[in-house]
Amino acid sequence: MRFISKLTTLVAFGTVSTATAIQKRGPTCSNVSFNVNINVLNFNLTGLDPNNLLGTFGSLPNPTLGVAVSSNFHIAGRFCEPEVVNPSRQNTLQFLVHGATYTRDYWTGKGFNGDQYSWVDYASKQGYPTLAIDRLGNGASDHPDPILVVQYPAQTEVLHKVLQAIRSGAGNSLPRQFSKIIYVGHSYDSIIGNALTSKYPTDVDSIVLTGCSSVFYYTNQTIAGLAVFAPASITDPARFGNLSPGYVQTINLDGVREVFYRAPN
Numbered sequence: 001m002r003f004i005s006k007l008t009t010l011v012a013f014g015t016v017s018t019a020t021a022i023q024k025r026g027p028t029c030s031n032v033s034f035n036v037n038i039n040v041l042n043f044n045l046t047g048l049d050p051n052n053l054l055g056t057f058g059s060l061p062n063p064t065l066g067v068a069v070s071s072n073f074h075i076a077g078r079f080c081e082p083e084v085v086n087p088s089r090q091n092t093l094q095f096l097v098h099g100a101t102y103t104r105d106y107w108t109g110k111g112f113n114g115d116q117y118s119w120v121d122y123a124s125k126q127g128y129p130t131l132a133i134d135r136l137g138n139g140a141s142d143h144p145d146p147i148l149v150v151q152y153p154a155q156t157e158v159l160h161k162v163l164q165a166i167r168s169g170a171g172n173s174l175p176r177q178f179s180k181i182i183y184v185g186h187s188y189d190s191i192i193g194n195a196l197t198s199k200y201p202t203d204v205d206s207i208v209l210t211g212c213s214s215v216f217y218y219t220n221q222t223i224a225g226l227a228v229f230a231p232a233s234i235t236d237p238a239r240f241g242n243l244s245p246g247y248v249q250t251i252n253l254d255g256v257r258e259v260f261y262r263a264p265n
């Protein structure tokens, strides 16, 4: 679209086209998917009521690993080839994982102010291919039981299998293979990236952790944070009516500002 409007502008002003003017801008992207099979032990959160997460969380015994998850999952994502060819980077894939309350769109800023907030567009200008996935339970990927299945041991295993598929070229619809992979995580997915590289140190060549700290301050904001979520099936039934109430959505902009940005400070 941007390309077309630029051309239109040039035509309107009668500018003679130059090589620069007709050069393609922006990355070239396509949807890709992975089918992965995992066998892993999750925490036993039996007793956590998706209709009353806050009320039942405190009364749970200290969760222990013990519930086996043995399943196939479909993981969706968006692969982008960069607009700039840089031979030293073109075979290095940035593997982008979005954070708890987002999807792959976190990495493009959904076009707000053009590409000002787009990691994908910036990487493209630097010559890096990117793959932004929807993590299990988010976006266009599968939405299994949010309490018993969508936990970090299963998430870690799913990402491990996705990365193995990228390395081997099997079980995915990516157009090509890569010699290096950089894991880039945001927030919760920085924590998962940390778990992944501890368990599987050779899955990626390097790791970038954003929105994350080595210490976790459990503040009043953390507790208030839980109250800014409500079952998505109730808050947006048209989109999420078929999901278990354990899938939640942020409902309160002021609350989100306070929890994530420490408003009013």
Ligand SMILES: *[C@@H]1O[C@H](CO)[C@@H](O)[C@H](O)[C@H]1NC(C)=O
Binding pocket: 044, 045, 046, 047, 066, 067
């Ligand atoms: C999970 O916990 C519940 C209740 O806390 C218990 O009854 C059940 O046996 C546990 N299941 C496993 C597989 O440990």
Ligand SMILES: *[C@@H]1O[C@H](CO)[C@@H](O)[C@H](O)[C@H]1NC(C)=O
Binding pocket: 031, 076, 140
């Ligand atoms: C790619 O996937 C997204 C998310 O599911 C969807 O909204 C979009 O329509 C898909 N695009 C194409 C070209 O299939």
Ligand SMILES: *[C@@H]1O[C@H](CO)[C@@H](O)[C@H](O)[C@H]1NC(C)=O
Binding pocket: 219, 220
């Ligand atoms: C949390 O709130 C309580 C009561 O409102 C207050 O006494 C306490 O200092 C607060 N703690 C933090 C870490 O802000």
